[in-house]
Amino acid sequence: MTGTAARPGDRLRIAVVNWQCRENPLAGGAEIHLHEIFGRLASRGHQVTLLCGGWPGCPPRATLDGIDVHRVGTRATFPLLVRKHWHAHFADRHFDVLVEDINKVPVFTPWWQAPPIVALVPHLFGGTAFQELAAPLATAVWLAERPLPVVYRHCAFEAISESTRDDLVSRGVRRDRIRVIFPGIDTGLYTPDLSQRADRPVFAYLGRLKKYKGVDLVLRSFAQCGVPEATLEIAGAGEFRAELEELARTLGVDSRVRFLGRIDETQKCALLRRAWAFVFASPKEGWGITNLEAAASGTPVIASNSPGIRESVRHGETGFLVPHGDVAAMAESMRYLSGERALVERLGIAARRFAEAFTWDNAATETEAHLRQVVGKEEGR
Template sequence: MKILLVNWMDMYNPLAGGAEVHLNEIFRRFVQRGDEVTFISSGFKGCTAYDEYDGIRIIRTGSRETFNLTAPKVLRKLDRKENFDLIVEDINKIPLYTPLYLKKPLLVIIPHLFGSTVFRETNPLLASYVYLTERLIPYIYRNVMFEVISKSTANDINKRGIKEDHIRIVHCGMDHETYSVDDTLSKFEQPTILYVGRIKRYKSVDVILKVMPEVFVKIPDARLVIVGSGDNLPELKRLAQKLGISEKVVFTGFVSMEEKVDWMRRSHVNVNPSPKEGWGLTNIEANACGTIAVASDADGLRDSVKDGETGLLFPYGDQKNLADKIIQILRNEELRERLTKNAIKWAGNFTWDKCARKTMEVVEEVIERKVK
């Protein structure tokens, strides 16, 4: 099968994140079974026009800012030349409206849509543009099959107008060789609260900082470690200074995979305060490393954290509730051990092989529908 995959970024892009890992883990397994996969993505500083990653051929066009303008022409031209059997569009930025110009079997993969949360991240003009492009999805993609990564995202696009029988839920996998418990390591002596992820305004990492003064009063030897990079980092550092807690907060910036996993294994609790996610993969990664998660009771996160069983949820933005949950986890060893045991078992349910296999089943369904 010849597959044309389109997404704003590929794995070589310095800004690549969970959505790119998700696509790569699925479609490199398509390559392993003998399929040909071509990936159209945007360019970035220092990149080449053509590349390859895990057997997937990469063709780049435009930039992150212009990709939605340059990609349609490239996609049409390439499909005329190579006659693909399947088009896969990953919508995690701005939709490319591929049904308007590619008349082939089409699968749309959606980690999550921004909705109104985009106004937390960028200026009103750009946010309005993204918001409005999403509003057209139910009309332009009305006859298309969607694969989403959580029940929350399925509910979201269903409410927007996508028919329920056009939606398939396929949970993310994870790399259990990388993310695992290391019995030779113990938790840090110092109670450690962890955040791992991109440092973007819409991720609401500031909420964690704002609850730390209360946490530090109750648990004076605790510390907060923020792992990751992003354009909101300088603002968070200023906030830590303003709150008078900068000596108890560690900003690591970008770290290697080995360092990331070490933080996940040795910290006491992983916090995810985002208002919306597709799934919350870092929660599951932390679980696999033996660390429980406290997360917002928000779309996606409530799917990856089973409240009271594998971790704890708090109402988004409720700083008092979040502080109480963190303090409870750090003080109550019996609770922490029970949740940790369940979290490790929960994480074992999610593998990339299973994710890819289920996607292959969805692809077969897409092609059969188109043939009929």
């Protein structure tokens, strides 16, 4: 991790509140984002403390990426316990700033009598909660987001995409309070290797197997694309897997669909390199970081033209965007790439070039500057 080390008088004392740390078995892109940025700030000499939920049997304390991690409760109990824990153990520690990572539902830190607050927002669920959760729980999530513009009206915001910023503005957050800081990508880990590209068309999905992720649309598009020599590889875990396996059988493509389960980083890199395209059909994302991981690997992306996602794919240059839910359009893009190996490579070259513009060091530096601005502690002043 690179960047300029903060001088003693310029060091910030940063508290971060998030539902999970990166070691949590349910951790995902939001936790990667948190640790990549705040781990870099810790390496630059800033004091970073993370207050998050745990899981059964986990140690209550840990040091990860130079971050002092405190785990409270579990996924189910964290929002009920976190405020009390803050007042009991953190309120008198004189933090300069508190960053609430709102990647599930808010825990309303402005009510905590905390230091200046930055609300870090990957994305908000809105109506998409009803695609994944039972109606009572989805309603609770939807309602929890409604008061955000009022409760956080005096806070600064950091959004990870222009789509998320626009969503916040549409809900009533002032545009001038929102800083857009794009995530980074590890272009040293995710690299192209044309020798690993499969001889026949391989399409890949990588992520949680959740209903709202639209993996069923990827399956239906694959079945409809009509390329008998093509295969689809689905990596990830989640409770939707059994339904997806049954859908593959119903569509008659189960012999050409491989469910890989949870895979490690080495397997992930290999999957993205051998694929002819990464396919993503989510209705809404904060950013779509896996799209950039595929791009960095020299692999085009076929994705829904959805908020967040559309910013991580350049249509016709690094891949193709199709209307969300349009199975025929997604199938046509898969069919088109299946017959154009040279196009796969041309798009892959442009995708790699596009991905190289996004670095975690830049994201950390911009975040550091934003936090200094919020607390009125500009470097060197």
